[in-house]
Amino acid sequence: MGEMIKLLDLGPEALKAELSQSLAQWEEKPFRARQVIRQVYQRCKLDFQDMTDLPAALRSNLAGTYLLQLLTPLERAVSADGTVKTLWELGDSARVESVAIPMEAGRRTFCLSTQTGCGLGCSFCATGKLGAGRNLSAGEIICQALAGIAETSLSSGPRVDGSERTSSPNLVFMGMGEPLLNYDNLKTALEVLNHPELAQVGSRRITVSTVGLPEQIVRFCRDFPQMKLAVSLHAATESLRRTLMPVAGKVSLSDLVEACREANLITGKRITFEYLVIPGVNDRQEDIQALARLCGLVPSKINLIGLNPAEGVPFRPPRAAELARFRDRLSSACSMAVTLRRSHGADIAGACGQLAAGQAPRRR
Ligand code: SF4
Numbered sequence: 001m002g003e004m005i006k007l008l009d010l011g012p013e014a015l016k017a018e019l020s021q022s023l024a025q026w027e028e029k030p031f032r033a034r035q036v037i038r039q040v041y042q043r044c045k046l047d048f049q050d051m052t053d054l055p056a057a058l059r060s061n062l063a064g065t066y067l068l069q070l071l072t073p074l075e076r077a078v079s080a081d082g083t084v085k086t087l088w089e090l091g092d093s094a095r096v097e098s099v100a101i102p103m104e105a106g107r108r109t110f111c112l113s114t115q116t117g118c119g120l121g122c123s124f125c126a127t128g129k130l131g132a133g134r135n136l137s138a139g140e141i142i143c144q145a146l147a148g149i150a151e152t153s154l155s156s157g158p159r160v161d162g163s164e165r166t167s168s169p170n171l172v173f174m175g176m177g178e179p180l181l182n183y184d185n186l187k188t189a190l191e192v193l194n195h196p197e198l199a200q201v202g203s204r205r206i207t208v209s210t211v212g213l214p215e216q217i218v219r220f221c222r223d224f225p226q227m228k229l230a231v232s233l234h235a236a237t238e239s240l241r242r243t244l245m246p247v248a249g250k251v252s253l254s255d256l257v258e259a260c261r262e263a264n265l266i267t268g269k270r271i272t273f274e275y276l277v278i279p280g281v282n283d284r285q286e287d288i289q290a291l292a293r294l295c296g297l298v299p300s301k302i303n304l305i306g307l308n309p310a311e312g313v314p315f316r317p318p319r320a321a322e323l324a325r326f327r328d329r330l331s332s333a334c335s336m337a338v339t340l341r342r343s344h345g346a347d348i349a350g351a352c353g354q355l356a357a358g359q360a361p362r363r364r
Contacts, residue, residue, distance in 0.1 A: 232274045
């Protein structure tokens with residue numbers, strides 16, 4: 001038997017071509033391709049034997065040719081707030097984590113990983129302590145979303161018109177790794193997840209978060225102008241940003257601002273700046289003034305997040321009152337919208353900055 005083909009690694013056109021070629025070879029009707037696609041990308045079935053609307057002979061041909069399940073769940077942790085963190089093992093034994101966060105009206109937000117570690121070494125991030133990992137393939141990224149949706153059974157619920165999910169998920173690329181450093185695979189995954197005949201996740205429900213890489217930001221906005229972009233700022237002066245995020249030694253704030261302005265011209269959308277509040281480090285009055293000034297240069301909104309504790313991270317999380325006070329002071333210092341993101345899953349190390357795939361930090 002030849003090597004199994006990983007269907008989830010294929011972009012929309014390659015996928016359709018691959019399926020129609022196989023169906024012709026097996027003397028199956030072309031419409032079977034639509035059935036297979038619906039089962040995989042909309043019903044989130046990752047085992048051909050579960051696709052009971054397909055004839056048994058076709059199921060066994062498919063199962064002998066294509067590998068769907070690219071991730072094995074190793075551990076699942078459920079937070080008191082309903083957030084579920086899953087530790088996955090990949091085909092080469094590498095590990096990643098993804099998180100499913102319950103939202104209002106039965107919706108869920110899935111936080112997905114794009115790399116098995118991260119070489120960018122932000123000082124507040126557990127993934128950064130692992131050091132560089134490998135890029136996930138498009139299929140491994142897509143599989144986190146499909147398996148997550150299947151697990152939380154959004155896919156089997158009633159549908160409005162027979163094709164669309166009644167409770168469409170949100171996808172945020174804020175898990176392990178820097179998404180824009182794995183651009184080609186991210187792009188294929190986004191094309192598949194967003195495609196109206198495939199996974200059907202609306203552009204406005206997809207957010208890609210980046211540490212702020214100018215060229216890739218512009219590229220992403222040209223390729224996916226309807227999707228949301230979140231830029232991790234975390235400090236509004238060069239010197240402080242360099243101490244928190246080594247990448248700031250290579251990318252100046254003025255280059256980042258320039259890229260964000262260009263992104264805004266391409267998409268017509270405001271940029272979301274993410275700002276992790278770290279008491280005594282970036283929450284002083286001078287930080288507020290610098291942040292208000294910087295964000296005033298770009299049509300933007302500011303999303304505040306309280307730092308979450310993580311192994312090896314030398315800062316303490318803010319108290320709720322400190323966070324609220326920072327938000328109020330910032331709101332009165334600037335004209336843009338300031339929101340405070342509630343942390344989910346902190347008790348299972350599933351919140352922002354805490355993902356580390358159950359591994360001890362590597363000594364650096
Ligand atoms: S915050 Fe993002 S870019 Fe920074 S180390 Fe963590 S995963 Fe990497």
